[in-house]
Amino acid sequence: MPDEFLKTVNRPEARHRYWHIIKEDRDFFPPAGKEFQLKFHDKTYVLKVNHKDDIMTGQIYHDYRLLEGNEIKIKKVGKKFVLTADEAQSW
DSSP: OOSEEEEEOOHHHHHHTEEEOOGGGGGGSOOTTOEEEEEETTEEEEEEBOTTSEEEOHHHHHHEEOOTTOEEEEEEETTEEEEEOTTOEEO
């Protein structure tokens, strides 16, 4: 099982504020419907994967802009996940 998840945000994901997980990366995240904590900068967000293998990220987009083409990296640290997105801009 990989210890990090890498993704380039595409246009629909940026517009509709979600990240889709492809089948090969699905085991990195908890089962659908189970909440997990994602730390980004100084804030921890409680997210979950839905039945379509999407992470609804509206909470993050409320605080930061992630645009089409921005790269994100999520690492597991214990039971929590840590997001790195160097191109994210605060509103």
